[in-house]
Amino acid sequence: MTLLNCSNLCLAVAASVFLAAATPVQAAPAQWRVDAKASRVGFNGTYSGAAFNGTFKRWTADIKFDPADLAHSSISATFDTASAATGDKLQETSLAGAEWFDSARQPKATLVSKSIRRVGPDRYEADAVLTIKGKGYPTRLPFTVSITGRTAVAKGQVTLDRVRLDLGMKSDPGAAWVSRNINVSFVISASR
Amino acid sequence: MSTRIHRLGSRYSRTAITLHWLIALLICANLWIGWWMVDAIKDTTKQAVAFQAFQLHKSLGVTVLLLSLLRLMWRLFHKPPALPAAMSRFEKAAARAAHVCFYLVMIGLSLSGWIYVSSGWNSDMATPFEVPTIVFGLVEWPHIARLATLSNHARALVADISISAHALLASGTLGLLALHILAALKHHFKDRDDVLVSMLPLLVPRRAKLPTINENEAS
Numbered sequence: 001m002t003l004l005n006c007s008n009l010c011l012a013v014a015a016s017v018f019l020a021a022a023t024p025v026q027a028a029p030a031q032w033r034v035d036a037k038a039s040r041v042g043f044n045g046t047y048s049g050a051a052f053n054g055t056f057k058r059w060t061a062d063i064k065f066d067p068a069d070l071a072h073s074s075i076s077a078t079f080d081t082a083s084a085a086t087g088d089k090l091q092e093t094s095l096a097g098a099e100w101f102d103s104a105r106q107p108k109a110t111l112v113s114k115s116i117r118r119v120g121p122d123r124y125e126a127d128a129v130l131t132i133k134g135k136g137y138p139t140r141l142p143f144t145v146s147i148t149g150r151t152a153v154a155k156g157q158v159t160l161d162r163v164r165l166d167l168g169m170k171s172d173p174g175a176a177w178v179s180r181n182i183n184v185s186f187v188i189s190a191s192r
Numbered sequence: 193m194s195t196r197i198h199r200l201g202s203r204y205s206r207t208a209i210t211l212h213w214l215i216a217l218l219i220c221a222n223l224w225i226g227w228w229m230v231d232a233i234k235d236t237t238k239q240a241v242a243f244q245a246f247q248l249h250k251s252l253g254v255t256v257l258l259l260s261l262l263r264l265m266w267r268l269f270h271k272p273p274a275l276p277a278a279m280s281r282f283e284k285a286a287a288r289a290a291h292v293c294f295y296l297v298m299i300g301l302s303l304s305g306w307i308y309v310s311s312g313w314n315s316d317m318a319t320p321f322e323v324p325t326i327v328f329g330l331v332e333w334p335h336i337a338r339l340a341t342l343s344n345h346a347r348a349l350v351a352d353i354s355i356s357a358h359a360l361l362a363s364g365t366l367g368l369l370a371l372h373i374l375a376a377l378k379h380h381f382k383d384r385d386d387v388l389v390s391m392l393p394l395l396v397p398r399r400a401k402l403p404t405i406n407e408n409e410a411s
Binding site for chain 2: 048049050088089090093094097098099170171177
């Protein structure tokens with residue numbers, strides 16, 4: 001009897017220790033480490049009638065993602081606004097200027113997800129807040145994720161309206177020079 | 193031969209000649225580009241090229257400003273060849289005045305253009321228009337500090353005055369150029385002196401050339 005009680009107790013203790021250890025593991029989706037070399041955050045549009053293609057040279061992302069636990073998954077990224085590069089010094093200087101990213105006073109722009117849902121096989125949509133020059137804009141971000149073993153590749157594209165984001169609104173509010181629509185696309189390779 | 197030219201002192205130095213023709217070429221190119229681009233920027237079919245032309249115009253303008261300051265320094269520390277003794281006092285005064293005017297437009301044109309772009313205001317459209325100056329697509333030439341942060345009213349005023357001065361100086365330069373070229377041709381073909389040749393690269397002044405020709409004829 002005592003022996004039985006003891007073993008029951010031991011079992012209960014062991015089970016609760018196991019549960020206590022296991023529960024947070026299931027609640028926190030895997031933290032993914034971005035492979036910067038294989039990742040790219042780009043943007044394109046037109047400037048003075050000609051297409052431009054740019055990338056952010058410096059950014060970081062904090063990704064917690066589990067397709068089976070989207071409720072606890074989150075994505076947040078921080079962009080160094082002065083690192084927006086198109087290969088054209090005139091465009092790059094303009095982008096860092098006061099009416100665009102105002103990089104001297106606002107060195108960072110951020111994207112933080114609020115919720116993520118599945119919209120198809122490997123296809124997801126995040127409701128996120130894009131913060132530029134200290135002002136937040138709700139942004140819907142569609143993306144795909146394919147996971148092979150311990151590595152994942154996420155791809156997505158979103159068209160942003162620079163008028164809504166208060167970019168270049170002093171010199172070109174009518175989009176006579178720079179297109180209103182800016183396509184932002186990303187490929188992010190990460191491992192866990 | 194070059195030692196003889198220096199002894200005669202009838203020629204500008206190689207530095208002065210190089211700067212003179214380089215600046216002349218840049219100013220002529222910029223007058224043409226400047227007048228072309230202000231019309232082309234309003235034409236949707238030429239707008240994209242005109243936008244690039246503005247950058248080229250500003251790049252050449254910055255180059256003219258720097259070379260002109262170099263030229264002015266040279267002029268302050270060197271004595272140019274004496275004007276021919278045959279020139280009247282009035283002619284000499286007119287020549288000097290024209291040269292002073294050239295220094296004024298060389299520097300005034302670039303400065304007024306620089307002030308205009310620094311105001312970040314489009315005088316034509318009466319709207320803010322901030323475009324950086326990237327010299328030959330390589331190096332950013334700064335705007336004059338704080339002009340673009342003034343009130344719109346003040347920026348418009350600065351832009352209107354500087355661009356009017358810029359246009360006036362451009363027309364003035366054209367007149368001055370005509371006068372300068374006509375005077376040089378008059379010296380060469382009518383007065384038959386060394387004034388034109390003293391600023392021409394490669395050529396040799398008449399007085400220096402004559403003995404050489406005589407030697408050739410004698411042999």
